[in-house]
Amino acid sequence: MATKSSRPPPTTIYRTRTTRAEIKSAADLMLQNAIAQATAPSPAPALVPGTTFSTASTAISSPDDLPDPFKSFSQSDASTLLQELTIDERKASAATPRRSTAGMFKAVVSTDLLFLIDTTRSMGSYMEAAKQQVRKIVDEIGKTFFNDAEIRMAVVSYKDHQFNPNVQFLDFTTSVDQVHAFLAGLSIAPRYGDRPEDVLGGIQQAVNASWKNSTRCMIHIGDAPSHGRNLHDMSDTADRFPTPGTEPHGLTYGPLLKQMISKRINYVFLRINNTTDRMVFTFSIEYAAALADTTLLKTNKYYSTLTTNVKRNPSGALMFREVEIGISYSTLQRLVVNAVTASATRTATRTASRIRKPGNDSSSGSKLPGIGEEEEDDEDDQEDASDPSALPTETVSPQWEESDWFEETLRMQGFSLSVNHGANTLNEMMERDNNDGLSVLSLTVHKRRLPFAQGNLRMASYARTESSTNPYVAKSFIKKAPQLAYLVEEMRCQALCKAFALEFNALLVDSPRHSIDFIVTACFKGKSELKSGDESISIEPYIGTDYVKYNTNASWVNDSQDPSNEAAQAFSHFTFERSRGAFLTCDLQGINGLLTDPAVHTRDEDRFPLSETNLNAEGFKFFFATHECNDICRKLGLKSSRSMIMAGNLDFRSDWPSLSDTLCCSNKLCGKILRRADTRVSDKYPGYQWCGMCFPQLESTTEMEVCRADAPYHQFELSRFFHESQGQKVPQMCPEHDDEQNRFSMFMAIPATPAMLGGWAGAGAGAGGGGGTGGDFSMFSSMAAPSKPAASISTQADASLVALWDKLASATVNLEDD
Numbered sequence: 001m002a003t004k005s006s007r008p009p010p011t012t013i014y015r016t017r018t019t020r021a022e023i024k025s026a027a028d029l030m031l032q033n034a035i036a037q038a039t040a041p042s043p044a045p046a047l048v049p050g051t052t053f054s055t056a057s058t059a060i061s062s063p064d065d066l067p068d069p070f071k072s073f074s075q076s077d078a079s080t081l082l083q084e085l086t087i088d089e090r091k092a093s094a095a096t097p098r099r100s101t102a103g104m105f106k107a108v109v110s111t112d113l114l115f116l117i118d119t120t121r122s123m124g125s126y127m128e129a130a131k132q133q134v135r136k137i138v139d140e141i142g143k144t145f146f147n148d149a150e151i152r153m154a155v156v157s158y159k160d161h162q163f164n165p166n167v168q169f170l171d172f173t174t175s176v177d178q179v180h181a182f183l184a185g186l187s188i189a190p191r192y193g194d195r196p197e198d199v200l201g202g203i204q205q206a207v208n209a210s211w212k213n214s215t216r217c218m219i220h221i222g223d224a225p226s227h228g229r230n231l232h233d234m235s236d237t238a239d240r241f242p243t244p245g246t247e248p249h250g251l252t253y254g255p256l257l258k259q260m261i262s263k264r265i266n267y268v269f270l271r272i273n274n275t276t277d278r279m280v281f282t283f284s285i286e287y288a289a290a291l292a293d294t295t296l297l298k299t300n301k302y303y304s305t306l307t308t309n310v311k312r313n314p315s316g317a318l319m320f321r322e323v324e325i326g327i328s329y330s331t332l333q334r335l336v337v338n339a340v341t342a343s344a345t346r347t348a349t350r351t352a353s354r355i356r357k358p359g360n361d362s363s364s365g366s367k368l369p370g371i372g373e374e375e376e377d378d379e380d381d382q383e384d385a386s387d388p389s390a391l392p393t394e395t396v397s398p399q400w401e402e403s404d405w406f407e408e409t410l411r412m413q414g415f416s417l418s419v420n421h422g423a424n425t426l427n428e429m430m431e432r433d434n435n436d437g438l439s440v441l442s443l444t445v446h447k448r449r450l451p452f453a454q455g456n457l458r459m460a461s462y463a464r465t466e467s468s469t470n471p472y473v474a475k476s477f478i479k480k481a482p483q484l485a486y487l488v489e490e491m492r493c494q495a496l497c498k499a500f501a502l503e504f505n506a507l508l509v510d511s512p513r514h515s516i517d518f519i520v521t522a523c524f525k526g527k528s529e530l531k532s533g534d535e536s537i538s539i540e541p542y543i544g545t546d547y548v549k550y551n552t553n554a555s556w557v558n559d560s561q562d563p564s565n566e567a568a569q570a571f572s573h574f575t576f577e578r579s580r581g582a583f584l585t586c587d588l589q590g591i592n593g594l595l596t597d598p599a600v601h602t603r604d605e606d607r608f609p610l611s612e613t614n615l616n617a618e619g620f621k622f623f624f625a626t627h628e629c630n631d632i633c634r635k636l637g638l639k640s641s642r643s644m645i646m647a648g649n650l651d652f653r654s655d656w657p658s659l660s661d662t663l664c665c666s667n668k669l670c671g672k673i674l675r676r677a678d679t680r681v682s683d684k685y686p687g688y689q690w691c692g693m694c695f696p697q698l699e700s701t702t703e704m705e706v707c708r709a710d711a712p713y714h715q716f717e718l719s720r721f722f723h724e725s726q727g728q729k730v731p732q733m734c735p736e737h738d739d740e741q742n743r744f745s746m747f748m749a750i751p752a753t754p755a756m757l758g759g760w761a762g763a764g765a766g767a768g769g770g771g772g773t774g775g776d777f778s779m780f781s782s783m784a785a786p787s788k789p790a791a792s793i794s795t796q797a798d799a800s801l802v803a804l805w806d807k808l809a810s811a812t813v814n815l816e817d818d
Helices: 020-038 075-095 104-109 121-144 176-185 199-207 253-262 274-289 303-307 329-353 379-385 425-431 484-507 563-578 616-626 631-635 642-647 695-700 720-725 754-765 799-814
Strands: 012-014 052-054 111-118 151-158 167-173 215-222 266-271 293-295 319-324 408-417 438-447 458-465 472-477 522-528 534-541 583-586 589-591 594-596 599-602 662-664 673-675 702-706 715-719
Touching: 075 408, 075 438, 075 484, 104 329, 104 616, 111 121, 111 199, 111 329, 121 151, 121 176, 121 215, 121 329, 151 176, 151 199, 167 176, 167 199, 199 253, 215 329, 253 274, 266 274, 266 329, 274 293, 274 303, 274 319, 319 329, 329 616, 408 484, 408 534, 425 484, 438 472, 438 522, 438 534, 484 522, 484 534, 484 563, 484 583, 484 599, 484 662, 484 673, 563 583, 563 616, 563 631, 583 616, 599 616, 616 642, 695 702, 695 715, 695 720, 715 720
Parallel strands: 012 052, 111 151, 111 215, 215 266, 266 319, 293 319
Antiparallel strands: 151 167, 408 438, 408 522, 438 458, 458 472, 472 534, 522 534, 583 599, 589 594, 662 673, 702 715
């Protein structure tokens, strides 16, 4: 029998990081000492208040004064959080200036088109083609842009220096007749002397034209290079001015090209022969330095040099393009229209991204670029890029299996929006936005301190959760964070896209290579152990960084023949058709059909009002201006078209069969779209279905826990991954004793019983009931209670021992791994 002695002082652990092994060791020691005291003949006094466990940011004194990140998440908390979100959404809506996108399409696609033409005798046939086709060119551009665009044209002709005038110029005009007459009146010079022409003089005149419209494109047609040995491969004897800058006007190409770039003039060169290869390559380098979408023909002898040394930004940047025209001048019309359309899409993408750019207005809902997307190269972006406060980025590959590699832990509460394929799921989501489908989650996230990528407003860090091996991305804000309402609206947009994808995939069930999916996004607000104050983040599965851009929310289209790209273009069209012109999903990017960060255009301006990428009905025009239906569109029987948009008379497919061949993984942080035959199910969790990555984790995280109900000692089986996947705290009671009230409670005041005490005492009590402390007593081994021992202590334990047990268990559950 243990001798009566004074109670030991409270044990306090102070560390920068406290491991579970250390917590378990301390817990064993404290409980063994306490049990030894409880075996004394006289009743033991209550535990002295103040026993504490401390991490870097938290000292836990009692269950009642735990700081917010460690408190239980009750149903009342969930209701309060939803109410706060509703209020936050109303505030955000009231604070966001209502901006109309009406007229945006016309403003963006209105075009200044300048022809820069070599007018020596060898170019006579091309001059004639330009004169004959100019009217058709304007007409076709007009139809492409639904006759909304203002098309202004200008012409610059150039010859060599010995001719007077050697440069002739017609400034921008909307009169096709005036352009036709100017082309007809141009003098054609005979070619004699050296081969190079006064190209730079022509470019100088083009730069000085009265550029006005948003979309600006220069079409350069020539069969000879500029003077200067740095712009051709001829010998010096073949050029009267081989030294750069020695021409009569003293021009060099560098300053001229920089002026063109500063005026955002897209440059398209129509190649006739290879004598211009070096000049075009040299010009392209200037545009490439400004991150333009720079493309040379593969027949250009410098093609490989450019492609291996240039970083391309295809969707929203300026364009420099070399196109083969050869001797087929009859193709001039098609080439010019394509060039103008490509120029307009880049203008549209830049314009759309600036609708609510920080500093342009008071909106707090600015563009949150997807990781892997290039940023626009305007002045604001350059300033952000040089911000000395910008964090350095990761230089090592992610180490997902190493828990110690993640330095920062966040205790978060937030929302997810699950999508399951029901008969009316998509129709209901299209009908309205509300909080009915939101799930309230509680989650512990471990993340890297440094981001692996960052944009103007947000940065992305490698992350993982407490009970899963799935890789995640935590996106957090660099500067002032928008209200949580903005993140929730992004989440709703993505969930609607996933609902569309469920039906799209079901209709193409026989063509899995054309499947589309969207990653699940969940948004949270909570505390970090390394920072003060609340932090808003979003969590989504990590799918890599080598994103492919398929289209934008403003006309740009990837023209590759990849199956995922074909599916993406058809999917955008499908969303417009399926919603009968109410929605259109675009701005698609991702990897192998797994997409992220979409934009959703809505006809109703009150839908997704916080989304800065929603261009409303103007967005429909942007899409159909460049969309060409492919085999998937035809297979789906999609009827809507560009001509219908122009006529304002839309027709849609009306019969959409109810299909149930697709559903989603039940992990709220995964949600992968699955074909029914590919799902994994467990008898332990009826009604849930899992993907191949999530299913094994149900068993790998399954362990035995002690039920804390006021009942004889017993254990129950639980899967930590399952509860985390549903956004739940790990239950403290078995299903038989767990009711709605105590399901969410982490700190239950459970009266001690002899049976429970016997379960705690283990071999340390000894057969004779002695109070030994040297037995094997590992209450918290593997985060589970030990098996019930054969021996039992006969004395009643103080109820405070149970409170201590609760406190230690809760602290152990909540403290991170070292």
